Amino acid sequence: MSIEHRYVESNGIRIHIAEAGAGPLVLLCHGFPELWYSWRHQLTALADAGYHAVAPDMRGYGDTDAPADIAKYSIFHLVGDIVGLVDALGKQSAVVVGHDWGAPVAWHAALIRPDRFRGVVGLSVPYVPHVTGKVPPSALWPRRDDAVFYQQYFQEPGVAEADLQRNVTSTLRRVLVGASGDAEATGAGGRQLGMVPKGGSFADAIPEPQTLPSWLTEEDVAYYAAAFSRTGYAGGLNWYRNIDRNWEQTAAYTGARVTVPALYMVGERDLVKAFRGMDLLLANLKAFIPDLRENIVLSGCGHWTQQERPVEVNAALLRFLGGLSLQ
Numbered sequence: 001m002s003i004e005h006r007y008v009e010s011n012g013i014r015i016h017i018a019e020a021g022a023g024p025l026v027l028l029c030h031g032f033p034e035l036w037y038s039w040r041h042q043l044t045a046l047a048d049a050g051y052h053a054v055a056p057d058m059r060g061y062g063d064t065d066a067p068a069d070i071a072k073y074s075i076f077h078l079v080g081d082i083v084g085l086v087d088a089l090g091k092q093s094a095v096v097v098g099h100d101w102g103a104p105v106a107w108h109a110a111l112i113r114p115d116r117f118r119g120v121v122g123l124s125v126p127y128v129p130h131v132t133g134k135v136p137p138s139a140l141w142p143r144r145d146d147a148v149f150y151q152q153y154f155q156e157p158g159v160a161e162a163d164l165q166r167n168v169t170s171t172l173r174r175v176l177v178g179a180s181g182d183a184e185a186t187g188a189g190g191r192q193l194g195m196v197p198k199g200g201s202f203a204d205a206i207p208e209p210q211t212l213p214s215w216l217t218e219e220d221v222a223y224y225a226a227a228f229s230r231t232g233y234a235g236g237l238n239w240y241r242n243i244d245r246n247w248e249q250t251a252a253y254t255g256a257r258v259t260v261p262a263l264y265m266v267g268e269r270d271l272v273k274a275f276r277g278m279d280l281l282l283a284n285l286k287a288f289i290p291d292l293r294e295n296i297v298l299s300g301c302g303h304w305t306q307q308e309r310p311v312e313v314n315a316a317l318l319r320f321l322g323g324l325s326l327q
Helices: 036-048 075-088 102-112 159-165 168-178 218-231 234-240 243-249 278-283 310-322
Strands: 004-010 013-020 025-029 052-056 094-099 117-123 147-149 195-197 262-267 292-298
Touching: 004 075, 013 036, 013 075, 025 036, 025 075, 025 102, 036 052, 036 218, 036 310, 052 075, 075 102, 075 243, 094 102, 102 117, 117 310, 159 168, 159 218, 159 234, 168 218, 262 310, 292 310
Parallel strands: 025 052, 025 094, 094 117, 117 262, 262 292
Antiparallel strands: 004 013, 013 052, 147 195
């Protein structure tokens, strides 16, 4: 089944969507630095199975509007985009799926509006319950004398933009392969987890891969590179610049649980699993997501879950969707 493209108005911005099929609505939210294109394998598989699969370019990405104001990339703006998208598509409810930064959007959409989202799927990034504390998340980022955490590096407007834009194609090759399960096999391994040398470059800290893995083609890289060459990276980076703001604004949800049916998938080699405290959280996800149907670890897979393992991801998605009462 073919993938079609159009624009819709949602939450005060124009959103570009890729869509296929007809039936119950399934929204697919991408992360950084990606586009709707990261769901290319899922759109057709879901459509063939009888679902209306829709993958937007998220706020700040691709052909979707990118507001200049950093504050307009808060979690409530991002969730508002997705709720508005359900309305714009003429549906009362949807299942929301998110990967990387798209996962917190999906989890919070299900948390805040369980009346509109009948199920939620998170890839790579799990639901992280709000924790009451006196310090914001940025105060807990790892620090070294010779390096800074990549999310800290992303905070100053203009710095990471210039770094990532310097050689867009090379940057994307390094990031996509370096965070994958094939990093070592392709010569892109060896970067210390999430750290950028002080005075250095995020992109240059990741070795240039000698080859591309089987799941990623030069055409795939070129598609991403063409988009980011045109738009730059400011929109995507602004999501990171709202991390502390999101923590402040979601304080009312301290202790709240995601109550709708859920599925979580993560790659065995995903760098997210190595973050501090993540092992404890992943082992106890069901305490925060009571109706967690499956908690899947994909053998040998890295961060780019749905691109690296499309067959396994599609099978899990269809199994999960088949267990829901959707109209």
